[in-house]
Every structure is written in C-alpha cells, then in structure tokens.
Amino acid sequence: MAPIAFQRAVPVFRIFDIPKAHEFYLDFLGFGIDWEHRYGDDFPLYCQVSRGDLVLHLTEHSGDATPGSTACIVMTGIRDLHAQLSAKRYRFNRPGLEDAGGRLECTVIDPFGNRLRFMEVTG
Template structure:
C-alpha cells in the first residue's frame, strides 16, 4: 500500500530536535547532511513518519499534518505535559466526530502544525 509522508520546513536543527525528539518523542530514522549543506531527516513515532528539511526549495513553513487513529492519545498528552517544555502546552479536547474521539494540536517552532486524533 502506498503511504504519504509530510515534509516540514525547519530553520534550526537543534530547535527541531528539541521539539520533535526530546519533547514529542520521535526518533531519528536517518538524516542527510553533506558538508556545508542543510539538514534533511526522517523521524518516526508509532506508525508515523515525518521528514524535516532545512532546504529552501522543499516546502513552505506553516504546513499541517492531520494524524488519525493515534494510539493512547490521552496517555501521550499526559506524558507531554509532564515534560519541562515551556513553549507548548497543548490541550486535549473532545471532537465532534463522536465515538469518544479526542484531538490535540501542537505547533512546532517554525509554524508547522501536528493535529493528533485518537482515544
């Protein structure tokens, strides 16, 4: 089955790692950074994959990824709030989709949004 992987524009590698790896808990699958060139890397969390790029022409900052069927969202939300990350304190809200579905949105330091839906 085909899959789709969002590409988010970043401007600061260290800030991106603080947000995505240290706070959100993504792991780095691989990265490409030839000498004197911008970073390009793939991250993963559960079954999600995300590419981050410092390359100017790859994409525009301010994109959004809509994540469905995220496992244990309520527990994940509690884990995030327990971490000392002062730049983002997301809320967890019931959706209008029914079936006890919850939603949480986080915004990275570059204006990109991740909207998590799950239970």
C-alpha cells in the same frame, strides 16, 4: 498491470534551526532520528524522524516545504500521549485535549509554525 495501492504518506516539514527541531521532535514529542542526509559539508539537512509507525521528514531546504503546514495524524491512545506531553512541561508548547465531536484532538505547533494535529475517533 498491478492494482493501485497506496502505502503511506510522509509529511515534510520545513525547519530552520536543527537544535530547536531536535528539542521539539526528539525531546518533547519522543521521535527518534532514522537517518540524516546532506549533499556535503555546510549544506541543508534533510532527515527522517519517527515514533512507532508515524514518520515525518524534516528539511532545511527552502524549496521542499512551506512553513506553517499541518499534518492530521489519526491514532489511538491520545489521552496517554497528552499525559506524556503534559508531564514534560515543555515551555514553548502546552497542548490541550479537545473534544471535537466524535474525536479527541491534541494539537502541537513546532518552533517553525508547523502543526501536528493528533486525532482519535471516539464516536
């Protein structure tokens, strides 16, 4: 029997508007589209986006995910990420950089109420 080994978790976020999702995840956060899937014309979208090693699934399917979910993303270089996001001046989200006692946090909220909490351990 092989030992149990977890590879990674991939958060699934519910979306309702593809252009708004693209504006937020691609233009603002800098993700790229890895693949998209639909069962046919006029069916909901299910896709994967990534930036470096960070992978997310975005879905229009009503049963796949709950709007308003949160993903905690442990990372390094959070000050640079914050500077990149601030420079884009995205009118719907101007995230801060907060000292949370032993870590820095930068939280962004997508147009569908989902939160991405970027965190870097500092102490």
